[in-house]
Amino acid sequence: MKKILSILFSFFVLTVGVSYAEDGDIWDNYGDQNFYGNSKAVSDEEFDKALESKMKKKKKKNKNIPKGSEFHQANETQSINEAGEELNILCVPVNIALRDSRFIPVGHYNVIGEKKDGRISLKLYQAHSLIGEMPAIETDDDFNQDTVNFVKIIEDKDNKLKLIYGSIDFNAYSIIDVAE
Numbered sequence: 001m002k003k004i005l006s007i008l009f010s011f012f013v014l015t016v017g018v019s020y021a022e023d024g025d026i027w028d029n030y031g032d033q034n035f036y037g038n039s040k041a042v043s044d045e046e047f048d049k050a051l052e053s054k055m056k057k058k059k060k061k062n063k064n065i066p067k068g069s070e071f072h073q074a075n076e077t078q079s080i081n082e083a084g085e086e087l088n089i090l091c092v093p094v095n096i097a098l099r100d101s102r103f104i105p106v107g108h109y110n111v112i113g114e115k116k117d118g119r120i121s122l123k124l125y126q127a128h129s130l131i132g133e134m135p136a137i138e139t140d141d142d143f144n145q146d147t148v149n150f151v152k153i154i155e156d157k158d159n160k161l162k163l164i165y166g167s168i169d170f171n172a173y174s175i176i177d178v179a180e
Helices: 003-014 024-028 042-061 073-083
Strands: 088-094 107-117 119-125 129-139 151-158 160-166 172-179
Touching: 024 088, 107 129, 107 160, 119 172, 129 160
Parallel strands: none
Antiparallel strands: 088 107, 107 119, 119 129, 129 172, 151 160, 160 172
16 A cells, blocks of 8 residues: 555656746746747737738638628629539439339439430439439429429329429429339
């Protein structure tokens, strides 16, 4: 027991350093040195000039997401165009039958609408792999959606679903069959 106490006491004494200051404050020992290397004192005018240049650089940054008072009706179109194409993720709750006797299994898909040679098609991707493509019909209907970019499945008729798609370029829908 005496050994343990003597070891603990000596460990305590060795780890606790004694600090003292001679005349004056402890920071007086550092003199004109600073922790960032040798630098000169800065006047108030130089400080204000540097602060103004930093503020100008900060104002020049273009923010893609409108926030607070910076968002106005006049720049709404610009912010939509700068936001880029959003991912339209679709949760497919049932197997979907395609026209070429293949089917799309239950899962989550990124839907991309494509307009080529006057024809509209909706492509379903998982990661970078194209899982399926289906023809669609362009419409002016926004399907009472709150956002510009949307994709959703709604029930249509017996064993049929309606896949609705909207983007900045066009709105479209496709009638799809449920695989049995």
